[in-house]
Amino acid sequence: MxxxxxxxxxxxxxxxxxxxxxxxxxxxxxxxxxxxxxxxxxGSAFGNSSTSQNTDSARAAALLQKASNSAAGKSGRIVWQTRQGKVTDAAAERAMTDAVERVAAAPGVASVSSPYSPDGARQISADRTTAFATVTFDQDVGDSQIDRVRQLATGPGTARLHIALNGQAFSVSPAPNAxxxxxxxxxxxxxxxxxxxxxxxxxxxxxxxxxxxxxxxxxxxxxxxxxxxxxxxxxxxxxxxxxxxxxxxxxxxxxxxxxxxxxxxxxxxxxxxxxxxxxxxxxxxxxxxxxxxxxxxxxxxxxxxxxxxxxxxxxxxxxxxxxxxxxxxxxxxxxxxxxxxxxxxxxxxxxxxIEAGPWSRWAGHVQARPKTLGLLGLVVVTALALPTLSLRLGAADDGNLPASSTNRQAYDMIAHGFGPGVNGPLVLAVQAPAAADRAAAAKLVTTLRQVDGVASANAAPMREGQTVGAISVVPTTSPQSAATSDLIDHLRAEVVPRAEQGTSMKVYVGGVTASNDDFASVLTAKLPLFVLVIAALGFLLLTVAFRSLLIPAVGAVLNILSIGVAFGAIVVVFQYGFGASLLGLGAAGPIESFVPILVVGIMFGLSMDYQVFLVSRMREEWAHTGDSHRAVRVGQAETGQVIAVAATIMFCVFGSFVFGGLRVISEFGVSLAVAVALDALLIRMVVVPALMHLCGRANWWLPRRLDRALPRFSVEGPSEEPASRPGPGREPQTAGLPR
CATH class of the missing domain: 1.20.1640.10 (Multidrug efflux transporter AcrB transmembrane domain)
Known part of the structure; x- marks a missing residue:
């Protein structure tokens, strides 16, 4: 360089x-x-870090953790369902009571909430065919200890008693798929x-x-x-x-x-x-x-x-x-x-x-019909990017997993027996320093039960001297549902402020579901700015590399369209659900919140790769001949094969990860495979050369002052300068040439 x-x-x-x-x-x-x-x-030490965002759910979690002073770690559910009889029948109750007791005594387990305990009635479904126990682990529990609990919990399973596990502790992330x-x-x-x-x-x-x-x-x-x-x-x-x-x-x-x-x-x-x-x-x-x-x-x-x-x-x-x-x-x-x-x-x-071949012939076709092919390419790319307008970020829950997954089976059993909202209850952290605040908190529970979209609301009694309490709110809809997000917004915007009015009580809506919703909101707000920053960065890099304003401007717009195609692909497959079940990717649902951000960064780099490979050869020819149309045609002809092969390889590699069994990676695979193929074969091989033919010598124009101010940055090594260089509205000149 x-x-x-x-x-x-x-x-x-x-x-x-x-x-x-x-x-x-x-x-x-x-x-x-x-x-x-x-x-x-x-060994390795992989783990997930929490976000540093100042959200309502983060404040709720901090308040409850501080109040409880608990060192408890992850939790999960043991869910069982009878295919004949009831979970309260003697045989089923005896088998599962023994299993729950063995789990409670296992190393690494902090506590177990059993449906057969005096306070466990709400953990048995109305039709008595489904029940669940909540297991809370120690903070430093190891994977081997969780595996042991998994074995103990599923041990009593028979053809008549189906047992499945879900929750954070029992979630299974597929290993890298060799x-x-x-x-x-x-x-x-x-x-x-x-x-x-x-x-x-x-x-x-x-x-x-x-x-x-x-x-x-x-x-x-x-x-x-x-x-x-x-x-x-x-x-x-x-x-x-x-x-x-x-x-x-x-x-x-x-x-x-x-x-x-x-x-x-x-x-x-x-x-x-x-x-x-x-x-x-x-x-x-x-x-x-x-x-x-x-x-x-x-x-x-x-x-x-x-x-x-x-x-x-x-x-x-x-x-x-x-x-x-x-x-x-x-x-x-x-x-x-x-x-x-x-x-x-x-x-x-x-x-x-430089031989006559298919890519040379295609470059000639593009040069002969730049308006028609350029417009057609832009229409196709724009149409493929349109589903991006309905992009909804969130967190896929266990309901999006394949039906064969034990986590999905537990999710379905809970949804069938207790309602979908039980899979992701909201947790309202209540700070009530005064007696009047505790009365207001009790009134809030009654109000919550009457809110549309709330299946139930319950609060544990606050002990004497306790100033922080928790209210569990079960929505009528699943954790990933848009209606649940609307309920969270409604509680924060209307229900909670009315309850706090005239008191010193503070209420924060939290829980895993609300935390995921907040995370999605934070990233949704940052995504447009990030796309614009990335596009501006691409414009700057290409301006320095190719000593041009028009080529970087076109590249920035087309990079955004490439990103739109990537988003459109995951919206159609994962959010709309077209083809997801055939690919073994589970049911339709929101797009994982962090996927679009990473796709923006990756697609920006890959789009820039192809733009650099293509335009650097064009500029090399321009530097030798000063003929813009020849430079575009020769550059496209000579790089067409390698770009097409590279894109095909990218498509194969990215596409193979769609079948890896991990939804997040499958989202990356689908979005990148589709976007790379369209970017290389349609944008770089049709739209870019067509627009460059239409612009002619203006492709390589750069104001003299800007040319002197920018650093020299050669991508393809030293080359000879053209004999002439255009300025807008004047004859070619040699001043301000890139080197």
């Missing part, structure tokens, strides 16, 4: 890696082994082999990406001891790393093949490839990392860890592409070409890589 002066060449790095190729390969193997050994000794990784890698290999007809061209990008992702995975495990990282960070990193890692390596390999076919020697070709395409890879990787780390400014705990983990993965995949890959290219020599290509090179000699 070229910044404030002469660009440091990457050729010395490429030549060093080529000369010491065996040492470089062994160094990567040693790094992977050393990090793996560290993980074997220290089959999804393998499927994506196999599909990527098939695509590369089909297109290039050379085994090593198919192998090298995959090996480079796998080494980068594997190294980053063990690094992230060690990093989890320092930074709070979500348990989904590894899967998300694998999803992103495999996609970008294969693409970045493919770009360098493709340039190397082009150089070899043109008669360049192996060592010199590797140096040239890294000094041109290697620069583009570093620039593209930096944009992804910047976008991911930009999420740290949102100050959302769960996103911070995911962003850091994903950024580490991208950095290591880029490092593998610019160090390990040159070494591997040196080891295999000319076998990066197919046998037919090697024979032709030996018999006929070097040949030009």
């Amino acid at each position: 070229k910044l404030l002066g002469k660009a440091p060449s990457m050729s010395p790095l490429a030549r060093w890696c080529h000369r010491h190729r065996l040492a470089v390969v062994l160094a990567w193997v040693g790094l992977l082994f050393a990090l793996g050994l560290g993980v074997g000794m220290a 089959a999804a990784d393998a499927m994506g890698i196999a599909l990527a290999f098939a695509v590369l082999l089909f297109v290039f007809r050379a085994v090593w061209v198919a192998v090298l990008p995959i090996v480079t990406a796998v080494v980068g992702v594997g190294t980053s995975a063990v690094a992230v495990m060690l990093l989890s001891h320092v930074v709070t990282l979500s348990s989904t960070t590894l899967t998300l990193g694998s999803l992103i790393g495999l996609g970008v890692g294969i693409d970045y390596a493919l770009l360098i390999v493709n340039r190397h093949r082009t150089n070899l076919l043109g008669g360049t020697g192996i060592a010199e070709s590797i140096a040239k490839s890294l000094n041109t395409s290697g620069r583009a890879v570093i620039f593209a990787g930096l944009t992804v990392v910047i976008a991911l780390l930009g999420m740290l400014t949102l100050n959302v705990g769960i996103l911070d860890g995911m962003a850091v983990g994903a950024a580490v993965t991208v950095v290591l995949t880029v490092l593998a592409a610019v160090t390990l890959l040159p070494a591997l290219l040196g080891l295999i020599g000319s076998r990066v070409l197919s046998r037919r290509e090697r024979r032709a090179l030996a018999d006929v000699g070097p040949r030009s890589t």
Whole structure:
């Protein structure tokens, strides 16, 4: 890259890696082994961090925790249902009473609330076919202790007595799916082999990406001891790393093949490839990392860890592409070409890589009909992005899990026996320092029972001297329902303020359901600004890279449309439910609150990748000829194949994660697979070149003062300048040219 002066060449790095190729390969193997050994000794420490947002539910949780001074940890439910008879029949009651007692005596269990206790009547359904017990664990309970409780609880299950578990303590997050990784890698290999007809061209990008992702995975495990990282960070990193890692390596390999076919020697070709395409890879990787780390400014705990983990993965995949890959290219020599290509090179000699082919013909069609194709492409992309207008953020509950899941079965049993709202009750924290406040709190309970959307409201009696109490409110609708969100808003805006009026009582609406709703509201409010900031960042980076105002402006708008396509895809599949059940993704529901934020960061980086790959070649041709139409046509023709192959690989890798069994990762897979395919094949191969043909020389215009003020930043390495350069409304001139 070229910044404030002469660009440091990457050729010395490429030549060093080529000369010491065996040492470089062994160094990567040693790094992977050393990090793996560290993980074997220290393990990982994944966990979820709470947000730092000042929300009503956060205040409720803090107040109740302070008042109770409890060290209790996670809780969950044991739910059982009789297929014949009642849960109060002697045999069923005896079996489950024994099981509950064994659970209560198990290590790590703080308390158990049994439906067969004197105060447990509300834990038995009206038809006496369903009951549940609530288990509260110690704060430092281990996974093995929870597994033991799970075994004890489900032990009495028979054909007549069905037992299932749900709740925070018993939630099961599917482990990273090795089959999804393998499927994506196999599909990527098939695509590369089909297109290039050379085994090593198919192998090298995959090996480079796998080494980068594997190294980053063990690094992230060690990093989890320092930074709070979500348990989904590894899967998300694998999803992103495999996609970008294969693409970045493919770009360098493709340039190397082009150089070899043109008669360049192996060592010199590797140096040239890294000094041109290697620069583009570093620039593209930096944009992804910047976008991911930009999420740290949102100050959302769960996103911070995911962003850091994903950024580490991208950095290591880029490092593998610019160090390990040159070494591997040196080891295999000319076998990066197919046998037919090697024979032709030996018999006929070097040949030009600019040939008439399908992508050249397509570039000519776009140049001939820019208005029609550009407008048609914009209409299609806009239509696909329209479902974004109905995007609803929230938190999918156990009702969205596949029917085979024990958590889903427990959820359905509770909903059938007690009503859907019991799966996510609201908890109102009441601060009542005076006697009159306690009377007002009792009156509030009566008022809540009469509110539309409330199935029941109950409060535990406040003891003498106690100033903080809790009211449990069970909605008539499920935790993820929009009606439940409306109820929360109604309680906060109208019911609670009226109850507080004329008193010193303070009431905060909390609980897991309200907390999820608050989290969604916080991110919904931040999402538009984040999209605009990302678009502005893209505009600035492209302006510096390509010395143009029009190209970055078009790129920023089209990046937003790409993000809209990603959102539209997850809305249709996960919120509307079209195809979700066929894919094994459970029922329709809201989109996980943090998914759109991460998608914005990832899609920004990937869209910038393709824009850089495409426009950098166009600008290289413009720098040589000064002919804008030729530059656009040649740039599209020469990068069309590699962008199409890269997008196909991305689609395969992202699409394979849809079947991983984890709804959050499936949302990423669907959104990114659809958006990347449309972005590369429609936006970059139709809309961008069509608009650039319509704009002509204005594509490359930059005001003189701005040109002098901006730093010099070369993406594809040094190139010759065009003989002329346009200004708006005047003849081409040489002043202010990018270098």
